[in-house]
Structure formats: structure tokens, C-alpha cells
Amino acid sequence: MSETLANHPGPAEPAPAAPAGPTGPGPLPGAGTWRVSGRGILTVTRLELRQRVRSTRWIVVLVVWALVLGAIAALIHHALFSDVFSNLDNAQRNAQAGANMFGWVVLLVLGLGSLVAPALSATSINGDRSAGVLATLQSTLLTPAEIALGKLLAAWLTALALLAVALPFIGWAYVSGGTPGARLVVTVLLLAVMLLVVCAIGLGWSALTARSASSAVLTYLSVAFLGLGLPMLFGLMLPVVTSTQVRQVRSMESVGTVDPNQNPADAPAMRCVQREQLDTVTHYERIWWLLAAEPFVVIADAAPMPPVSQRTGAGDDVLSSVRTGIRDLRLGEPTVADYCYEQGADQQAIDAQRLAQRERLGITWPYGLAANLAVGAGFTVIAVRRLRAPARKLPRGTRVA
Amino acid sequence: MTGVTVAGVRRTFGEVVAVDSMDLEVPAGQVTALVGPNGSGKTTLLLILATLLTPDAGSVSVAGFDPVTQPREVRRRIGWMPDVFGTWETLTCREVLATVADAFRLPRATTPARIDELLTLVHLADLADRPTQVLSRGQKQRLGLARALVHSPEVLLLDEPASGLDPRSRIELRGVVRGLAEQGVAVLISSHVLAELDELADRAVIVARGRTVAVESMEPDRVTSTPRPWRVRALDVVPLLARLDASGRAHGDPGPDGVEVEISSDAEAAQLLAELVRDGVPVVSMHPAAGVLEHAYLALTEDRR
Numbered sequence: 001m002s003e004t005l006a007n008h009p010g011p012a013e014p015a016p017a018a019p020a021g022p023t024g025p026g027p028l029p030g031a032g033t034w035r036v037s038g039r040g041i042l043t044v045t046r047l048e049l050r051q052r053v054r055s056t057r058w059i060v061v062l063v064v065w066a067l068v069l070g071a072i073a074a075l076i077h078h079a080l081f082s083d084v085f086s087n088l089d090n091a092q093r094n095a096q097a098g099a100n101m102f103g104w105v106v107l108l109v110l111g112l113g114s115l116v117a118p119a120l121s122a123t124s125i126n127g128d129r130s131a132g133v134l135a136t137l138q139s140t141l142l143t144p145a146e147i148a149l150g151k152l153l154a155a156w157l158t159a160l161a162l163l164a165v166a167l168p169f170i171g172w173a174y175v176s177g178g179t180p181g182a183r184l185v186v187t188v189l190l191l192a193v194m195l196l197v198v199c200a201i202g203l204g205w206s207a208l209t210a211r212s213a214s215s216a217v218l219t220y221l222s223v224a225f226l227g228l229g230l231p232m233l234f235g236l237m238l239p240v241v242t243s244t245q246v247r248q249v250r251s252m253e254s255v256g257t258v259d260p261n262q263n264p265a266d267a268p269a270m271r272c273v274q275r276e277q278l279d280t281v282t283h284y285e286r287i288w289w290l291l292a293a294e295p296f297v298v299i300a301d302a303a304p305m306p307p308v309s310q311r312t313g314a315g316d317d318v319l320s321s322v323r324t325g326i327r328d329l330r331l332g333e334p335t336v337a338d339y340c341y342e343q344g345a346d347q348q349a350i351d352a353q354r355l356a357q358r359e360r361l362g363i364t365w366p367y368g369l370a371a372n373l374a375v376g377a378g379f380t381v382i383a384v385r386r387l388r389a390p391a392r393k394l395p396r397g398t399r400v401a
Numbered sequence: 402m403t404g405v406t407v408a409g410v411r412r413t414f415g416e417v418v419a420v421d422s423m424d425l426e427v428p429a430g431q432v433t434a435l436v437g438p439n440g441s442g443k444t445t446l447l448l449i450l451a452t453l454l455t456p457d458a459g460s461v462s463v464a465g466f467d468p469v470t471q472p473r474e475v476r477r478r479i480g481w482m483p484d485v486f487g488t489w490e491t492l493t494c495r496e497v498l499a500t501v502a503d504a505f506r507l508p509r510a511t512t513p514a515r516i517d518e519l520l521t522l523v524h525l526a527d528l529a530d531r532p533t534q535v536l537s538r539g540q541k542q543r544l545g546l547a548r549a550l551v552h553s554p555e556v557l558l559l560d561e562p563a564s565g566l567d568p569r570s571r572i573e574l575r576g577v578v579r580g581l582a583e584q585g586v587a588v589l590i591s592s593h594v595l596a597e598l599d600e601l602a603d604r605a606v607i608v609a610r611g612r613t614v615a616v617e618s619m620e621p622d623r624v625t626s627t628p629r630p631w632r633v634r635a636l637d638v639v640p641l642l643a644r645l646d647a648s649g650r651a652h653g654d655p656g657p658d659g660v661e662v663e664i665s666s667d668a669e670a671a672q673l674l675a676e677l678v679r680d681g682v683p684v685v686s687m688h689p690a691a692g693v694l695e696h697a698y699l700a701l702t703e704d705r706r
Binding site: 032039040043046047050051054131132133135136137138139140141142389390391392394 | 414448449451452453454455468469472473476477479481483485487488489490491492496500501503504505506532548
């Protein structure tokens with residue numbers, strides 16, 4: 001993402017030229033807010049990492065993180081693989097349990113990572129400001145973009161260290177079976193991207209607020225909004241998009257008249273009949289995007305499905321269920337509501353048609369991923385703008401140095 | 402080389418007027434002192450010069466560039482030492498200076514030698530590889546000076562550099578700053594240690610309530626704007642008082658440190674001393690009762706707020 005931002009059309013100048021030393025020949029143009037160089041970013045990143053690594057009991061954090069993940073992963077494994085009532089044969093059962101374990105472990109890593117990652121960046125700018133070292137950087141030839149991106153990169157690298165420690169547990173779920181290799185790769189990549197977004201949110205808040213307590217709280221709230229708030233908002237929006245309208249409905253009806261004296265064995269046959277009538281319709285297709293931006297949904301939707309599920313088009317593990325679920329929601333309710341629940345040829349045709357419709361809609365995760373990246377980029381831009389010097393305004397309650 | 406020129410600069414923070422109207426000239430090759438009471442706008446002015454704050458009005462030129470429109474040009478030419486000295490606690494002194502050298506995009510090849518040179522200059526060579534959190538306040542100040550000098554600036558802005566320094570470090574700081582001025586660096590130094598500035602600065606700009614109230618030259622043999630007290634001590638105070646009264650000089654009551662006499666210039670002081678010696682007054686010492694700067698400062702900033 002840093003490359004994307006590096007090319008952001010800055011207000012002052014578009015071209016990040018080669019950095020000239022203080023003794024270099026070329027004049028340095030303008031304020032150069034968006035100008036970035038590898039050396040500038042790495043200078044800040046190295047500084048941040050040195051401070052962070054030496055000031056925290058880093059190894060303790062990683063060990064605790066590994067222990068917590070390991071314990072929960074073991075519990076998940078036990079819960080899924082001790083299902084004695086399963087009527088599936090052994091290979092199928094293992095594949096399903098393995099795929100499920102993978103999904104739950106990914107959710108766990110994403111959830112715990114979102115809890116830890118804010119701590120990595122949410123105090124990086126206002127903390128420096130109150131320690132009196134931010135102005136030291138601002139008064140050098142480092143540009144605001146270099147300072148912000150350097151700090152973001154440092155926070156992200158730290159988050160990636162946490163992800164690296166989580167990899168053995170994700171790998172354990174992977175080798176438990178049922179997960180295609182492509183799903184493993186895509187999932188780990190997207191976990192890394194989501195942690196980057198969380199770090200960017202923290203960075204933005206740390207630039208916007210004077211106190212590190214405020215920025216930490218606001219970062220947690222923002223992350224919680226993405227992870228939990230969006231699904232809750234989706235649920236709360238359901239009544240708003242639900243209405244009563246006329247549509248085609250299939251339901252069971254008896255044929256002929258009902259005679260109470262008749263022998264029950266000769267009762268009129270029940271038949272599935274389609275007719276137009278008033279029905280309650282929830283327009284999921286209007287609000288699906290609320291769920292599509294949820295980080296776990298993005299990962300689940302992007303992760304390729306195991307071959308078993310591909311045949312039926314339905315998901316039988318947690319990631320696949322979320323994936324088919326979000327695509328179903330995007331499609332909305334079927335035009336013909338089916339309350340017959342028959343297994344006949346008609347029904348199969350309807351299912352096949354809907355599956356085809358869903359496939360035609362295509363994938364939803366690019367929207368969710370784009371939304372998350374936009375949030376991260378937005379917060380990064382805020383951080384860069386807040387680091388510009390000379391400053392016209394100061395954040396309330398702060399000194400420059 | 403051009404130093405710093407400030408004309409009619411104003412800066413407010415909401416309702417608070419930090420700098421009302423300041424004028425300032427910092428010539429290259431000289432040390433200019435910026436003195437004034439707490440809250441008189443010294444630090445704000447230095448932040449404007451250090452490209453960290455925009456002025457609301459007025460014109461500023463630092464090393465020939467405008468800090469608002471050409472901050473990068475200014476930054477590569479100035480060394481700024483802030484008053485509130487923050488440091489990256491877990492980095493060693495050497496790493497702090499290396500980070501700053503990187504931030505100024507100095508060539509990597511020459512950086513280690515430059516860092517050694519600076520650490521020797523500020524007498525921190527033996528602490529080079531210790532984390533800065535173990536440094537005392539004075540040692541941190543010295544590291545701050547080294548940090549401001551990493552990129553060989555042509556304008557040096559020092560905000561209260563002497564605070565927390567022991568007497569030896571102060572004398573050494575004086576030597577370093579004078580040496581830089583002799584090499585042509587324009588130095589602006591804000592300080593409260595007025596006696597210190599007497600020996601260090603060539604000129605003093607006195608500010609109060611966000612305004613420039615006076616510019617004092619501290620060249621030797623100058624005529625000060627107001628007469629100032631000198632303290633004369635003799636083995637026997639009686640002939641001294643008799644001689645002063647005879648020549649009609651205003652003087653204070655005799656105390657254990659001698660008698661205070663109002664004198665306008667160094668020439669007048671020399672003349673008085675010659676008279677006293679000629680007339681057999683047993684003079685032990687004769688010196689200004691307060692530094693030039695202290696005297697001017699106290700006269701100009703009585704309306705402390």
C-alpha cells in the first residue's frame with residue numbers, strides 16, 4: 001500500500017525525485033509533503049523498530065501471544081475432531097473438520113491480531129509529540145510522508161511478527177486436512193493486509209488526537225466497528241429493507257375439497273403450486289455491502305473453496321459458509337419464493353438457476369478489500385497532513401516541541 | 402553567508418498572542434542572544450525560525466530562504482536545539498546522531514567519522530554506545546547540541562542550551578559556540594543565564610511581551626544606553642568615599658562588597674580607577690556590579706508578567 005500512497009497526487013509536487021544530499025546540486029522543491037524516498041522511510045522505520053524492540057519486553061509479548069493462540073487452537077481442534085455423532089466417513093469427516101478448524105483459527109488470528117495491532121501504532125505520533133521527539137524529525141529533511149509511512153511500516157512489520165508466530169497454528173489447521181493450498185496462501189496474505197489497515201487506523205488517530213489514551217480508544221472503536229459494528233448494523237438494517245409486496249410464491253396446497261368423513265388414506269393430494277401473492281420480502285441486496293466490508297467476510301470470500309464444496313456450490317465449513325452466504329445476500333431473495341421445500345426436479349432446477357445467478361454476480365471481496373484499503377489509506381493521508389510543518393494550527397493541548 | 406532576518410513577526414495561538422511584533426537580525430559570524438522573561442515569545446520565535454510554525458504576519462528569512470514557502474531549503478541549513486529536550490531513550494548516542502545524519506541524507510561513508518568528531522566535541526565519546534536514557538540532563542543537552550550540528554548548519558538556533566549544564570560544560574559550550582561563530586555560523590541563542598551571555602554573545606536582542614524592546618551591543622568599550630553600577634572595593638572605605646564625594650560621583654552606601662558607583666562607559670571607569678590610584682585610595686577591586694546584559698535586561702523588563 002505504501003507504493004500506492006507514494007504516488008498519491010500531493011498538493012505541492014507530484015514527482016518524488018532522487019534525494020539530493022545537503023551538499024547535492026539540485027534545489028529541493030517546495031514543501032514536499034508527499035515526496036518519499038526509500039532511505040527516508042527506512043530511517044524512520046529503523047528508528048521506530050529500535051525504540052519499540054528495545055523498550056518492550058518483546059519476547060514476552062510473543063510468547064504470551066503464542067501460548068494464547070496455541071491453547072485456543074488446541075481447543076478448536078479438540079472440539080471439531082471429537083464429533084462422535086458424525087455420520088460422514090472418516091476421510092470426509094476429517095476434511096470437513098480440518099477446513100472448519102482452519103476457518104476458526106483464521107478468525108481467531110484476525111480477532112486477536114486486531115486487538116494487539118492498535119497498540120503498535122495508536123500512540124506513535126502523539127506519543128512522540130509528548131516525548132518531544134517528533135519535532136526533531138520534522139525539522140530534518142524527512143518529509144511528512146516519509147515519517148508517516150516509516151512509522152506505518154514499522155508498526156506493520158511488528159504486526160507481521162505476530163502473524164509469523166501465528167503461522168504454525170494456521171499451518172496445523174492446514175495439515176489437518178480439507179484446506180486447499182490456495183486458500184492458505186490467500187488467507188495469510190489477506191490477514192497481513194488487514195493488520196496493515198488496523199495499523200494505519202491507529203496511525204491516523206495518533207496524528208489526530210493529542211493524548212495517547214484517546215487515540216488508543218478511538219483505534220479500538222474503529223477496529224471494533226469494522227469487525228463487529230458492521231454485522232450489527234447489518235442486522236439492525238434488516239427491518240428497514242423488509243417490506244410486504246406481491247411476488248411469485250410456491251407453496252403446498254391441497255387439491256380438491258376436504259371431506260371430514262373421508263378416509264384419511266384417500267385425503268386429497270398436496271401439491272406444490274406457484275401463484276402470485278403478498279409476501280414479506282427482505283431486500284438483502286440493498287445492504288449486503290455492509291457485511292462485505294467486514295474483514296473476516298473479505299477473507300472468507302476471497303479464500304478459494306475446497307473441491308468438495310465446489311461440486312455442490314454450498315459451503316460446509318465456516319469460511320465457505322460465509323462466502324456463499326455473502327454472495328446469496330448480494331443476490332437478494334429469489335424472485336420466486338419457495339415454501340414447498342421439495343426435493344423434486346422442479347426444485348433442483350430452481351436451485352441450479354439460483355446458483356448460476358450467484359456465479360454470474362461474481363466475487364464480492366474486491367469491494368470489501370477496497371473499502372478496507374480506502375479506510376487505511378484515508379487514515380494514512382490524515383497522518384501525513386497532520387505532520388506537515390510549518391504548522392498553521394496545532395492540535396488542541398499540544399506544543400510543537 | 403546570510404544569517405537570520407525577522408521583521409514584524411506576529412504569531413497567535415487562539416486568543417493568546419505569543420509573538421506580537423518582533424524584529425531581529427542575526428548576522429553570520431556572530432552570536433546573537435535572545436533574552437526575555439518567561440512567556441515573552443522566545444521559543445515561539447525559534448519554532449518559526451526552525452520551520453515548525455508559520456507566522457501570522459511579518460517576514461522571515463533564514464539563511465536566505467523563507468521558512469514557510471521553502472522549509473526544506475531552510476532545514477538543510479539550520480541546526481535547531483529545542484528547549485524541551487526529548488530524546489529517543491533506547492537509542493545510543495551514536496545511533497541518535499546516525500539517525501539524524503540519515504534524516505539529513507548525509508553521505509553514509511562519512512557519517513561515522515562525523516559522529517566521532519561531534520561526540521568528541523561535546524565530550525560524550527566515552528558514552529557513545531550507551532543508551533541515552535542513562536545520560537544526565539546536562540549530558541542530554543550536550544547530545545542535543547551535537548545533534549543540531551550533524552549536518553554542519555550555517556545557522557544555529559539554540560533554545561536554552563545552558564540549562565542543566567555544569568560550570569565546566571558551560572565554559573565548553575561557550576567555546577564551541579564561539580568557535581562556530583568564528584567559522585562564519587550565525588548563532589541565535591536564547592538563555593536566561595545573563596552573565597553567561599555577556600561573555601558569549603556579540604549582541605543581545607531583548608524581548609518582552611512578544612515584542613523586541615532593545616538591541617544591545619556587547620562589544621568591548623561601548624557606551625551603554627544607561628549608566629550602570631560598578632562595584633569598587635578598597636582596604637579602607639573612608640578615603641574611597643571621600644574621594645568619590647569630592648569628585649561629585651553618585652554612589653551607594655558602603656557594604657561588605659564595597660561601594661556602587663554609576664558609570665556610563667568603560668573609558669569613564671578607567672578614568673575613575675586612575676584617579677583613585679593616583680590619590681592613594683587603596684583599591685582592591687573594581688568591576689561592573691551586574692553584567693551589561695543583566696543591567697539592560699532588568700531595566701527593560703520590569704513589567705514582568
